[in-house]
Amino acid sequence: MAETQQGTHNKRAIVTGGTRGIGRAIVKELASGSYRGVLFSDIAFIYNSCDECAEELKNEINFPNVKIHSFKSDAASFEQTQATVNEILKKLGGVDILINNAGITKDNLLLRMTEKDFDDVIATNLKSVFNCTKAVVKSMVSQRYGRIINISSVVGLIGNAGQSNYSASKAGIIGFTKSMARELASRGITVNAVAPGFIQTDMTSKLNEEQINKLVQNVPMSRLGKPEDVAKVVAFLCSNDADYITGQVIAVDGGMTM
Numbered sequence: 001m002a003e004t005q006q007g008t009h010n011k012r013a014i015v016t017g018g019t020r021g022i023g024r025a026i027v028k029e030l031a032s033g034s035y036r037g038v039l040f041s042d043i044a045f046i047y048n049s050c051d052e053c054a055e056e057l058k059n060e061i062n063f064p065n066v067k068i069h070s071f072k073s074d075a076a077s078f079e080q081t082q083a084t085v086n087e088i089l090k091k092l093g094g095v096d097i098l099i100n101n102a103g104i105t106k107d108n109l110l111l112r113m114t115e116k117d118f119d120d121v122i123a124t125n126l127k128s129v130f131n132c133t134k135a136v137v138k139s140m141v142s143q144r145y146g147r148i149i150n151i152s153s154v155v156g157l158i159g160n161a162g163q164s165n166y167s168a169s170k171a172g173i174i175g176f177t178k179s180m181a182r183e184l185a186s187r188g189i190t191v192n193a194v195a196p197g198f199i200q201t202d203m204t205s206k207l208n209e210e211q212i213n214k215l216v217q218n219v220p221m222s223r224l225g226k227p228e229d230v231a232k233v234v235a236f237l238c239s240n241d242a243d244y245i246t247g248q249v250i251a252v253d254g255g256m257t258m
């Protein structure tokens with residue numbers, strides 16, 4: 001088993017939203033193969049902005065046996081995602097792991113939230129998970145192996161004032177994850193969600209010091225998390241050590257939602 005796609009070697013992964021923050025840390029963590037020698041032959045990341053960041057990430061990763069591919073595509077668009085994922089499947093000869101990470105925020109209290117703010121966040125955060133999963137699932141079913149990891153959020157579990165669109169999208173991901181886990185378990189495919197707490201990325205850099213101090217008061221570990229904290233859990237879920245885990249939501253939140 002060790003030398004097959006199902007074993008610990010030569011895995012092929014797609015990561016959405018790979019250029020920054022948590023997605024970037026996931027690409028780097030998987031490429032390093034540091035989780036108990038789970039080695040990747042190819043990692044394709046999808047991003048929708050910042051070509052320089054994509055190039056920079058590809059240049060930054062320097063492990064001889066892993067090829068990093070970048071694809072500019074809007075994960076919220078069904079048509080673009082089908083075309084992009086088909087191109088990736090052709091290039092890589094299939095895919096073993098899908099990490100649905102792309103996400104945005106457009107925060108506002110409901111009274112001030114526009115229909116567009118709501119629709120954009122649902123399309124990028126939730127519909128993208130449907131788009132990408134639908135595009136890879138046939139290939140995973142035919143090889144009877146796959147790992148799908150969806151990046152949700154603690155606010156999908158507990159809600160957050162000013163984030164009704166974002167919380168709904170992240171709670172939706174959890175429902176989608178559990179339904180997919182039930183549909184795909186008999187085909188050798190596991191589907192899990194990771195729910196990060198507040199992690200230091202561009203997404204949270206919009207918060208001011210006062211907001212961060214207030215947030216940290218609810219975190220038993222009294223600090224924000226790092227993108228690498230999330231990436232390491234994703235790497236574990238990609239490994240054979242996680243073979244019997246499906247339909248779960250793993251919070252990486254410094255104890256916030258215990």
Ligand SMILES: NC(=O)c1ccc[n+]([C@@H]2O[C@H](COP(=O)([O-])OP(=O)(O)OC[C@H]3O[C@@H](n4cnc5c(N)ncnc54)[C@H](O)[C@@H]3O)[C@@H](O)[C@H]2O)c1
Pocket residue numbers: 016017018019020021022023046047048049073074075076101102103104124125151152153154195196197198199200201202203204
């Ligand atoms: N940072 C946090 O505190 C936090 C907490 C919980 C969950 N999350 C979730 O983790 C994920 C990553 O967040 P982050 O903090 O790294 O965000 P980020 O803003 O730093 O990065 C987001 C990434 O998503 C990509 N992206 C956005 N829209 C896209 C689209 N339509 N198509 C393709 N790619 C797109 C961007 O190019 C970027 O690479 C998101 O799903 C986010 O909701 C973040």
